[in-house]
Amino acid sequence: MLVGGFGLSYAQSDYYNDYRRSVTDVNWQTVIADLLLSKTQANEIYSLNDRYHDYNSWNRVYVSNPDRWRNDRYVELERIMGRDKYLKFKNKYYKGQNPVAVYNRNKNNDKKYKHNNKKVYVVKEKHGNGHHH
Known part of the structure; x- marks a missing residue:
């Protein structure tokens, strides 16, 4: 039981890290200035960004469906902006x-793509190798 739970929480934390990056990778002050957003809009974006101040508060919401954060977040951003x-x-x-697609792609690139990439030309002659999903 414990082991399974641990495996799950590791995957969850990957999603959480994506979520955090979606907050921290963007300079929101620049976005707000670029788009000429109102004070109200700016405040709503900041409070959206602060909504989950740690993993536990995020996880309580997304424990059963960690993928959903993207949709929730970007729907909110669209509503605010x-x-x-x-x-x-x-x-x-x-x-x-x-x-949503960008974060999906990044996730896949980081994991599978990078080391499959090497295998492609190193292990060309062997078949059925390096295709673990």
């Missing part, structure tokens, strides 16, 4: 892609 400014934000900071 309004559709047009949210699109500008996405274009500038996520090159127009859905941030």
